[in-house]
Amino acid sequence: MKLLVLELFLALGWAATSLAQVTVEEFTLHDAKRDRNMECRAYFPTTGEKLPLIVFSHGFGADRSAFSPIAKHWAEHGYVVIVPSYWDGSGKSKGKGDPLPAGSLQALMKHSTLKTENRVRDLTFILDAVEHIETAVPALTRRIDTSRVGVAGHSLGAYTAMLVGGVTADIGDQKLRSFHDPRVRCILPISGQGTGQQGLTPSSWSALAIPMLTITGSLDKGAGGQGPEWKKEPFDLSPPGDKFFVFIDGANHVSFGGTGADAITAVVKATTSSFWDAYLKDSPAAKAALKNASVLESWKPAARISCK
Numbered sequence: 482m483k484l485l486v487l488e489l490f491l492a493l494g495w496a497a498t499s500l501a502q503v504t505v506e507e508f509t510l511h512d513a514k515r516d517r518n519m520e521c522r523a524y525f526p527t528t529g530e531k532l533p534l535i536v537f538s539h540g541f542g543a544d545r546s547a548f549s550p551i552a553k554h555w556a557e558h559g560y561v562v563i564v565p566s567y568w569d570g571s572g573k574s575k576g577k578g579d580p581l582p583a584g585s586l587q588a589l590m591k592h593s594t595l596k597t598e599n600r601v602r603d604l605t606f607i608l609d610a611v612e613h614i615e616t617a618v619p620a621l622t623r624r625i626d627t628s629r630v631g632v633a634g635h636s637l638g639a640y641t642a643m644l645v646g647g648v649t650a651d652i653g654d655q656k657l658r659s660f661h662d663p664r665v666r667c668i669l670p671i672s673g674q675g676t677g678q679q680g681l682t683p684s685s686w687s688a689l690a691i692p693m694l695t696i697t698g699s700l701d702k703g704a705g706g707q708g709p710e711w712k713k714e715p716f717d718l719s720p721p722g723d724k725f726f727v728f729i730d731g732a733n734h735v736s737f738g739g740t741g742a743d744a745i746t747a748v749v750k751a752t753t754s755s756f757w758d759a760y761l762k763d764s765p766a767a768k769a770a771l772k773n774a775s776v777l778e779s780w781k782p783a784a785r786i787s788c789k
Contacts, residue, residue, distance in 0.1 A: 500557040501526035507545075508617035510565075512606050519603060520566045521545055523618050524556035533629035533761040536607050537564045538600070540636030540672075548635060550739025554750045560757060561625050563607055563614065567600055597652055597679075600641045601660045604632065608664050629761045631667045633753070635737065639670030639695075640679055643715065647689045650680035657684060667692040667723075667760040669753060671737050672701050675714030683718055692723035694756040694771075696749065698732020716787065723760070725771055726787040727752050748784040751776055 504527050510519045522545040525532065535555055539547035544566040552562040607614070608630060615622045634642035644650065646668035649657040658680075673695055676683055697712035709728065716726035729736070729748055736745045755776045758767035770776040774786050 501528065501559060503527070503553055503556040504620060505553070506618050506620070508614070510606070510610050510613055510617065512602075512610075515599075515602070517568070519606070521607070521614075522549075522552075522564045523614070523621065524552045524562040524564075525618075525621060525624075526556055526559055527620075529559055530624055531626040532559060532561045532624050533631065533757070534608075534611075534625050534627065535560050535562045535631045535633060535757065535761075536604055537562060538604055538632065538634030538638030538641040539564065539567065540634075540638045543635075543638075547638075548738040550746065551737075551749060551753065554739070555754065555757065558754050558758070560761070561621060565603055565607055567603055597641075597644070597650075600637075601644055604641055604645055605662050608662065627664070629666060630664050631669065631757055631761050632665050633669035633671065634673075635671045636673075636734065639673035640681075642668045642670050643673060643686075643689075643693075646691055646693065648681075648715070649685050649688060651682060652680050657682070659688070661688075665691065667694075667756070669694050669696075669756060670715060671696045671749075672712060672734055673697075673715050674703065675707065675711035676718070678703065678705060678707075686715055686719040689719045689724075690722075692725075692756070692760045693719060694725040694727065694752065696727040696729070696737060696752070698729040698736060698745070700731060700733035700736075702734060716789075721789040724789050725752075725756065727777075728785050728787075730783045744780060744783065748777065748780050751780075752784075752786065 504525055506523045508521055537552055545564040555562050611625055611627055632642045632645055644660040645662045645665055647661040649659050652658040674681055695715050697709045699709055701709050701712055703711055716724055729745055732745050737749050739746045755767045755770050758764040772788050777784050777786055
């Protein structure tokens with residue numbers, strides 16, 4: 482596997498670039514408007530200026546430690562990655578917000594309006610609070626480039642990422658409600674949702690104007706048991722233009738975070754890094770590697786990428 486990764490770096494012209502040393506720091510932000518504290522984790526290179534910002538949105542039952550190997554990998558490639566713990570997570574923030582319905586993600590979705598709004602607000606609060614992040618983490622002072630922002634997420638976090646990117650949903654009595662934040666340049670939903678759940682309809686992606694890369698796998702199931710074709714609907718239903726879909730044979734719902742099979746982790750790292758480089762660093766080489774599928778040359782046919 483190390484040889485395959487090296488071959489990929491050579492193919493993309495990255496071999497001469499050393500991976501950055503990464504600092505990981507825990508910090509807390511206070512949202513005065515909602516009188517709530519948000520525990521966060523930051524990953525960032527120890528050197529470098531004007532660093533693009535990635536905010537990662539974890540799934541139901543997770544916390545700021547989610548996807549740590551992937552977040553560290555992004556930071557090694559020159560990004561500041563902020564991962565907040567939502568109040569519906571399992572970290573220190575659990576139980577500090579409105580009580581969750583008992584049982585499961587399905588139970589949460591039946592009472593989803595307030596939870597959706599709070600998750601979106603938690604995420605956009607990070608973008609509002611960059612000055613406070615720099616105060617909490619002095620090593621980041623004047624190093625974050627807020628003109629280059631991407632949002633990623635896994636599972637329920639993928640839904641949140643899609644909403645801030647411009648995907649609409651029927652929330653409560655409001656049809657096709659938008660939570661779009663124009664500061665977000667591109668989105669990366671991993672194991673996201675298709676239609677018929679959480680207010681998503683066939684029209685939900687029609688206004689998605691920014692680049693998107695979404696990932697699923699042959700064993701990836703939705704909360705209602707839906708298969709990978711349903712997970713592909715965000716790609717299928719979004720308008721053409723800088724949209725990408727990565728499919729990995731053998732990957733299930735929890736395979737993508739960097740703690741599973743080496744080959745799956747390598748595919749996630751390679752494709753996501755190329756996506757960020759293409760749309761947050763404006764790299765023509767990275768964009769070409771996505772569009773001509775050379776980013777996956779070492780893993781074909783077990784991993785495939787579609788673009789439109």
